[in-house]
Amino acid sequence: MSHHSPAQALWPLQSRYWPLLEETSSGTPVRCRALLLTGHVDVPRLVEAVHRVVDHHPVLRARLSDDDGTLRLRTAGTPSPVAVWSADRADCARALREAAATPRDPRRDSLATFDVVRIAPDQFVLAMTAHFLVADLGSLYATLGSVLRAYFGRHRPGGRPPQPPALGPVPPARKAWWARRLARWQGQGTLAAALGARAPDRRITATRVQPVSGAAWHRLAARAADAGCSPDLAVVALLASWRAMMAPDTTTAVFAAWTDLRHTHGGDGLIGPLSDQIAFGVELDGHARMTFPDLLRRTHAGLLDTMVRHVPYDELRHLHRAEHPGALPVWDTRVHFCRIPPRSSLTRDEPSLAELGLSVELFDESRLLPVAPPAYGAAWDGVNADLHLTEHGVDDVALTLHYNATTLEEHAVRLMLRSISDMITEVGEAPEQLLPDLWRSLGVPGHGGRDRQEAPTCAVPPHPAKGHNR
Numbered sequence: 001m002s003h004h005s006p007a008q009a010l011w012p013l014q015s016r017y018w019p020l021l022e023e024t025s026s027g028t029p030v031r032c033r034a035l036l037l038t039g040h041v042d043v044p045r046l047v048e049a050v051h052r053v054v055d056h057h058p059v060l061r062a063r064l065s066d067d068d069g070t071l072r073l074r075t076a077g078t079p080s081p082v083a084v085w086s087a088d089r090a091d092c093a094r095a096l097r098e099a100a101a102t103p104r105d106p107r108r109d110s111l112a113t114f115d116v117v118r119i120a121p122d123q124f125v126l127a128m129t130a131h132f133l134v135a136d137l138g139s140l141y142a143t144l145g146s147v148l149r150a151y152f153g154r155h156r157p158g159g160r161p162p163q164p165p166a167l168g169p170v171p172p173a174r175k176a177w178w179a180r181r182l183a184r185w186q187g188q189g190t191l192a193a194a195l196g197a198r199a200p201d202r203r204i205t206a207t208r209v210q211p212v213s214g215a216a217w218h219r220l221a222a223r224a225a226d227a228g229c230s231p232d233l234a235v236v237a238l239l240a241s242w243r244a245m246m247a248p249d250t251t252t253a254v255f256a257a258w259t260d261l262r263h264t265h266g267g268d269g270l271i272g273p274l275s276d277q278i279a280f281g282v283e284l285d286g287h288a289r290m291t292f293p294d295l296l297r298r299t300h301a302g303l304l305d306t307m308v309r310h311v312p313y314d315e316l317r318h319l320h321r322a323e324h325p326g327a328l329p330v331w332d333t334r335v336h337f338c339r340i341p342p343r344s345s346l347t348r349d350e351p352s353l354a355e356l357g358l359s360v361e362l363f364d365e366s367r368l369l370p371v372a373p374p375a376y377g378a379a380w381d382g383v384n385a386d387l388h389l390t391e392h393g394v395d396d397v398a399l400t401l402h403y404n405a406t407t408l409e410e411h412a413v414r415l416m417l418r419s420i421s422d423m424i425t426e427v428g429e430a431p432e433q434l435l436p437d438l439w440r441s442l443g444v445p446g447h448g449g450r451d452r453q454e455a456p457t458c459a460v461p462p463h464p465a466k467g468h469n470r
Contacts, residue, residue: 030370032100033140034115034127034363035148041124041358042151043116047082049150050114053143054080059134059272060143064106080110086118093367096127101370104131111135114147125363136275137336138260143271148360174309178316179323181306185254185281186324190332192384192407194246195416200407203380205371207402208410210417212424214395219428227296232337232389235399237292237299238423239333239387240282242416245439252281256334256383257303264307277313279331280306290435292427317381328382336388365390366398384408419444 054060058075087095096115104111111131118124126147128140135143149155192200221231229237240253261274282295282302290298311319320329369388384404392398399421403413419442426438 029132030100030102030104030129031132031135031137031140032096032127032129032368032370033137033144033365034096034125034368035144036361036363037124037126037358038122038361039358040122043084043118043124046116046124046126046147046151047084049147049155050082051079052150052155053146054112057143057271060112060130062111062134063108064133080112080114082114082116084116089119089364092117092119092125093364096125096129097368097370099129100368106131106133112143127363132275133273135271136260136273137258138262138275139271139273146271170311170315174311175315175319177309178311178319181281182320182323185252185279185330186327188252188254188281188330189243189247189250190254190330190384191243192332192404194243194250195408195412197384197407197409197412200384200404202406203384203404204406205402206405206410207369207371207400208413208417209366209392210399210401210414210421211392212397212399212421214397216421216425216428217397220424223292223428223431224296227293227300229296229300230337232335233299233303234292234296234427235387235389235420235424236303236335236337237282237295238420238427239335240284240299241287241290241295241435241439242420242423242444244284244287245436245444248287251285252283254279254281254329254331256329256331258334258336259307261310264310276310277316277334278306278310279316279329288434288436291433292431292435295435332382332384334383334386336386362391366392366400369400369402371402385413 061075061078061080063075099113099115111134113129115127115129116124117127126144128135128143130140146155192198217231220234224231224234236255236257239255243250243253256277256279258275259278261276262270280302282299284298287295317329320327366388369390384407386402388398388400388402390398390400399417401413401417419439422442423438426433426442427435430438
């Protein structure tokens with residue numbers, strides 16, 4: 001099996017990511033995801049399946065080279081490492097998370113590695129850890145799925161994997177549109193402002209995890225589907241609605257988000273760095289008269305409005321700095337909803353897997369999220385909160401927030417997440433009720449101006465009589 005290939009030019013998105021490598025503005029650049037395999041596992045065959053998939057995708061063996069002044073990907077002469085080891089479940093999750101938090105040098109280190117971990121006599125974890133220059137979140141799941149197909153003899157790769165289409169230069173008219181949009185957004189409030197926090201100048205990350213019951217999540221998904229949206233976008237809508245209650249003078253809630261460009265620029269089935277960050281706004285005019293479906297439509301429209309005018313994030317940041325020198329972007333909340341994987345409960349009892357003697361589910365998603373290192377000065381782009389949606393436990397979902405502890409108080413963050421979690425239940429049960437009435441039934445008052453500055457933790461715990469799970 002050959003693992004050699006000549007140097008190749010960087011993919012367009014890889015070139016755009018290069019200036020961000022020395023920054024922490026894009027979040028932690030290394031990610032890990034894993035599958036839990038229950039049943040009989042032939043470990044040597046599983047390792048060989050990994051090698052077969054990696055051999056078909058040279059990007060997974062890439063190193064960066066700039067010896068001649070031009071950035072190029074060079075495929076390593078050896079396959080990506082596959083470590084086989086044993087640990088209990090908690091130690092396995094901890095070690096994988098620490099590996100994802102360890103910086104990797106794109107010029108020297110393996111940018112994609114794999115682990116096969118025995119955590120019980122009949123349970124193994126198949127994990128992939130990769131730098132975003134070679135694999136985004138969607139690519140992690142796609143690669144793990146390909147490894148399992150290869151393990152079962154179902155991997156039938158064709159010729160050389162195609163490269164994604166070039167994005168091309170940004171048209172001047174689109175830049176002008178974004179300049180107008182940025183000017184309109186610049187006066188809007190941020191998450192920090194809604195919580196009455198002081199203006200930050202750096203970021204030190206802390207973490208808060210808020211579980212959401214599986215039943216409530218499925219009801220939210222059903223309501224979102226009725227409006228033509230996904231449940232992850234419904235969470236963004238609730239974040240915008242909460243902002244409207246806490247800061248009624250905010251007419252647009254602005255967010256940053258990771259999105260999968262395969263959906264808009266082509267490249268289905270590709271493995272590589274095919275995601276980018278975007279910024280979009282949710283219009284909140286008339287929030288007092290909105291129901292949840294009303295706000296969902298506003299949120300979806302705001303997302304589509306910017307997606308069809310996509311500007312790569314590095315250019316968007318450059319444009320913002322040029323138009324508003326010295327000012328931080330108003331999108332200080334970033335949502336990591338690039339791809340929501342299938343629920344494990346949908347795959348545990350899949351007949352075809354049962355016939356093969358193996359059950360497959362996601363492994364401890366919420367525990368594998370690494371925390372970004374502290375960011376100082378120019379290395380911080382103003383994002384105060386990164387929200388992830390992950391599986392949590394057997395059937396629940398978790399809202400996992402990595403937030404800037406230098407400006408956001410832990411108490412305020414905890415109450416905000418609990419309010420959002422309880423609101424997920426409320427809109428699932430009463431989607432046509434006015435949103436402000438639902439918030440007030442949870443004990444969330446509307447504050448603005450001076451009151452908001454004097455009461456930075458004005459979100460209060462939901463009323464215990466509602467009987468919501470904690």
